[in-house]
Amino acid sequence: MWEIHSSDKIRIKDIAERSGVSVGTVDRVLHNRPNVSRKARAKVEDVLKAINYQPNSYASALAYNRTYTFCCLLPSHGCNAYWTEVEKGLKQCLLNRGDFHLSLFAEYYDQFDEASFVSAAESLLACRPDGMVVVPLNFEVTQMLCSRLQESGVPFVFLDSNIPEIAPLSFFGQDSLKSGHFAARIFMMQAGAEARRILLMKLMSKGRVASRQQENREVGFRSYMAARHPDCDIVELPLQIGEEESYDARIGDMLQRFPDIRHCITFSSRAHILGEYFLKKRLDGYHLFGYDMIERNLECLKQGTIDFLIAQHPWKQGYNSIKALFNHIVLRKPVQQYHYMPLELLTIENYMYYVADEK
Amino acid sequence: MWEIHSSDKIRIKDIAERSGVSVGTVDRVLHNRPNVSRKARAKVEDVLKAINYQPNSYASALAYNRTYTFCCLLPSHGCNAYWTEVEKGLKQCLLNRGDFHLSLFAEYYDQFDEASFVSAAESLLACRPDGMVVVPLNFEVTQMLCSRLQESGVPFVFLDSNIPEIAPLSFFGQDSLKSGHFAARIFMMQAGAEARRILLMKLMSKGRVASRQQENREVGFRSYMAARHPDCDIVELPLQIGEEESYDARIGDMLQRFPDIRHCITFSSRAHILGEYFLKKRLDGYHLFGYDMIERNLECLKQGTIDFLIAQHPWKQGYNSIKALFNHIVLRKPVQQYHYMPLELLTIENYMYYVADEK
DNA sequence: TAACATGCTGTGCGGGTTAACAGAATTGGG
DNA sequence: CCCAATTCTGTTAACCCGCACAGCATGTTA
Numbered sequence: 152m153w154e155i156h157s158s159d160k161i162r163i164k165d166i167a168e169r170s171g172v173s174v175g176t177v178d179r180v181l182h183n184r185p186n187v188s189r190k191a192r193a194k195v196e197d198v199l200k201a202i203n204y205q206p207n208s209y210a211s212a213l214a215y216n217r218t219y220t221f222c223c224l225l226p227s228h229g230c231n232a233y234w235t236e237v238e239k240g241l242k243q244c245l246l247n248r249g250d251f252h253l254s255l256f257a258e259y260y261d262q263f264d265e266a267s268f269v270s271a272a273e274s275l276l277a278c279r280p281d282g283m284v285v286v287p288l289n290f291e292v293t294q295m296l297c298s299r300l301q302e303s304g305v306p307f308v309f310l311d312s313n314i315p316e317i318a319p320l321s322f323f324g325q326d327s328l329k330s331g332h333f334a335a336r337i338f339m340m341q342a343g344a345e346a347r348r349i350l351l352m353k354l355m356s357k358g359r360v361a362s363r364q365q366e367n368r369e370v371g372f373r374s375y376m377a378a379r380h381p382d383c384d385i386v387e388l389p390l391q392i393g394e395e396e397s398y399d400a401r402i403g404d405m406l407q408r409f410p411d412i413r414h415c416i417t418f419s420s421r422a423h424i425l426g427e428y429f430l431k432k433r434l435d436g437y438h439l440f441g442y443d444m445i446e447r448n449l450e451c452l453k454q455g456t457i458d459f460l461i462a463q464h465p466w467k468q469g470y471n472s473i474k475a476l477f478n479h480i481v482l483r484k485p486v487q488q489y490h491y492m493p494l495e496l497l498t499i500e501n502y503m504y505y506v507a508d509e510k
Numbered sequence: 511m512w513e514i515h516s517s518d519k520i521r522i523k524d525i526a527e528r529s530g531v532s533v534g535t536v537d538r539v540l541h542n543r544p545n546v547s548r549k550a551r552a553k554v555e556d557v558l559k560a561i562n563y564q565p566n567s568y569a570s571a572l573a574y575n576r577t578y579t580f581c582c583l584l585p586s587h588g589c590n591a592y593w594t595e596v597e598k599g600l601k602q603c604l605l606n607r608g609d610f611h612l613s614l615f616a617e618y619y620d621q622f623d624e625a626s627f628v629s630a631a632e633s634l635l636a637c638r639p640d641g642m643v644v645v646p647l648n649f650e651v652t653q654m655l656c657s658r659l660q661e662s663g664v665p666f667v668f669l670d671s672n673i674p675e676i677a678p679l680s681f682f683g684q685d686s687l688k689s690g691h692f693a694a695r696i697f698m699m700q701a702g703a704e705a706r707r708i709l710l711m712k713l714m715s716k717g718r719v720a721s722r723q724q725e726n727r728e729v730g731f732r733s734y735m736a737a738r739h740p741d742c743d744i745v746e747l748p749l750q751i752g753e754e755e756s757y758d759a760r761i762g763d764m765l766q767r768f769p770d771i772r773h774c775i776t777f778s779s780r781a782h783i784l785g786e787y788f789l790k791k792r793l794d795g796y797h798l799f800g801y802d803m804i805e806r807n808l809e810c811l812k813q814g815t816i817d818f819l820i821a822q823h824p825w826k827q828g829y830n831s832i833k834a835l836f837n838h839i840v841l842r843k844p845v846q847q848y849h850y851m852p853l854e855l856l857t858i859e860n861y862m863y864y865v866a867d868e869k
Numbered sequence: 870t871a872a873c874a875t876g877c878t879g880t881g882c883g884g885g886t887t888a889a890c891a892g893a894a895t896t897g898g899g
Numbered sequence: 900c901c902c903a904a905t906t907c908t909g910t911t912a913a914c915c916c917g918c919a920c921a922g923c924a925t926g927t928t929a
Contacts, residue, residue: 521917537919540919543920566916566918569919573920574918575919
């Protein structure tokens with residue numbers, strides 16, 4: 152019925168033929184070398200525009216015989232499964248492009264220490280990168296790094312959270328506001344419109360909400376609630392990172408104080424703190440909504456103490472960040488500016504088909 | 511903090527060095543050529559196993575200088591958006607591999623005419639394919655084609671629906687049973703446990719359910735319902751393909767006959783038939799659950815007459831099918847046997863982040 | 870002394886890059 | 900209008916790379 156051929160690919164030789172000049176002239180046009188008459192340049196450019204020429208990237212890389220250095224600046228995370236997945240994605244993308252000479256350098260910063268961001272950035276700049284993946288901290292320090300990158304013409308992409316004013320080459324992450332909306336829709340559908348009180352667990356660090364994502368999702372969530380369920384009381388349960396031994400008591404207190412609570416939600420990736428508590432205390436009848444497909448959350452999902460998770464596709468975020476830099480810098484292909492991850496809902500019925508990574 | 515290099519790649523020369531033989535011997539082992547002592551073969555194979563050697567695919571393809579022909583056998587579909595997406599995925603994957611010499615031939619068959627399957631298969635076999643993508647019809651005719659492929663050692667993958675007994679190289683599609691489960695969970699969460707009657711719209715063709723997917727999803731759905739909501743009455747509304755002019759009357763009849771129905775579901779991709787009816791008649795207060803992100807369903811989702819869709823990722827199914835054949839045949843890489851698409855729930859809040867395709 | 874095993878060398882695969890050079894076309898000045 | 904100087908253009912060839920494969924001389928074993 153139909154057929155296509157990948158070798159319909161256009162070579163420089165074909166362009167030369169179609170524009171009635173020699174390969175030498177085409178080459179001069181492609182590389183902006185001098186000694187091309189206006190007439191010849193126009194003819195070649197016409198053909199180039201008409202056929203959207205994509206040079207054979209392997210052959211090109213082969214001939215250039217150049218190495219590229221990418222750097223990435225991430226929050227330090229220890230055993231945190233989320234950032235580990237991001238890292239795996241970054242590395243996998245690089246290794247998948249093994250036919251090119253690529254290097255990837257990474258540095259970590261402390262999310263609650265601006266100075267560590269600056270010094271990590273400094274040591275990455277010393278690598279003279281051709282491109283960079285940055286997980287932004289606040290505007291000031293991120294801006295400081297990025298303006299230096301822009302000065303030297305080094306493209307960079309933002310991962311996880313965006314700062315549009317700085318205008319990265321590309322952004323990879325989730326739309327936190329919409330994510331909060333979506334969570335609210337599903338959460339309240341389960342709770343039922345008649346639910347009068349719900350619990351919001353917040354993961355804190357040094358007195359502040361532990362991540363910007365958490366903050367923004369909550370904003371989206373609350374805007375949906377204000378519009379659709381204004382009478383529903385949202386009880387907050389803040390838990391400090393580092394004070395794990397106090398969690399059980401604080402959760403117990405809260406549930407005792409508000410015995411009508413049946414539905415809990417968190418915008419952090421640690422729904423399992425509540426899930427494991429329910430399991431340990433053999434509490435039935437609680438419903439729990441959380442974020443991120445990490446080991447401990449998955450276990451709770453299987454056990455039935457977590458009902459819903461929203462996946463963030465950390466692996467894909469990492470993979471696609473490097474892919475964007477590669478396409479832009481090495482292949483000189485155009486790159487989309489915003490890449491929002493899908494808002495994927497995971498339950499006991501469908502988690503097994505959530506694909507974290509493609510080989 | 512860490513660094514990796516894609517050019518840590520191992521070459522044949524490296525293997526020769528590490529196993530203490532010459533490149534000639536490594537070559538003989540790699541290609542199962544004769545004249546290699548048991549001792550040398552063992553040494554080389556040890557190294558190969560230890561480092562998981564992946565030859566440079568481009569260099570390899572270059573040296574082979576071979577062209578590969580893939581064929582695909584699909585149901586004919588006219589303007590049907592679903593299969594059009596599958597086709598786009600198939601083509602894109604081929605074109606993305608433009609540095610190799612690949613051809614793709616496609617033939618269509620009539621889903622309700624076994625003879626058309628046989629004759630389409632015949633004309634594809636005449637192309638002497640190196641690999642094939644098949645959307646199975648029933649066991650008999652599919653088996654007939656596949657046994658001939660197996661005889662001549664031509665690998666094939668199944669797309670959309672699987673026939674495990676025939677043991678394809680790989681399968682790409684959704685787990686219909688689990689999909690029905692998942693749909694039931696979400697659907698009944700919205701309907702509420704107190705719902706006593708729901709409507710199930712079934713798309714029919716020549717007196718039979720129009721697709722196997724539809725059938726299997728319904729099985730999954732009903733098994734969940736039987737277990738959790740045994741008292742809920744499932745009213746069926748069969749609509750014949752080709753009798754579109756009768757739809758409105760039949761829907762109207764049914765809704766009048768069962769005025770307590772508020773929640774409707776279909777396992778076909780044509781939820782929009784109901785959605786557009788609700789819109790046209792300005793009926794409010796109905797809830798609708800369906801499948802597939804196609805134009806007309808999307809419009810209903812935006813208008814609010816469809817609440818939920820489950821996406822099937824047709825583009826990815828097509829893309830990954832060709833990718834699997836390519837990896838197996840050209841790159842000689844191992845291929846996973848089952849590839850179930852994620853069960854992704856789409857709503858007005860998150861549909862915009864459903865990514866149909868990557869460039 | 871065969872037959873087998875091994876190391877070594879060389880060639881081709883093929884787009885893109887780059888440079889060198891000869892010849893053609895154009896320009897500018899007398 | 901002619902003759903140089905300059906600019907442009909086509910041709911050619913070397914090179915990038917890892918892999919496939921063939922040929923041959925030299926070992927090694929049965």
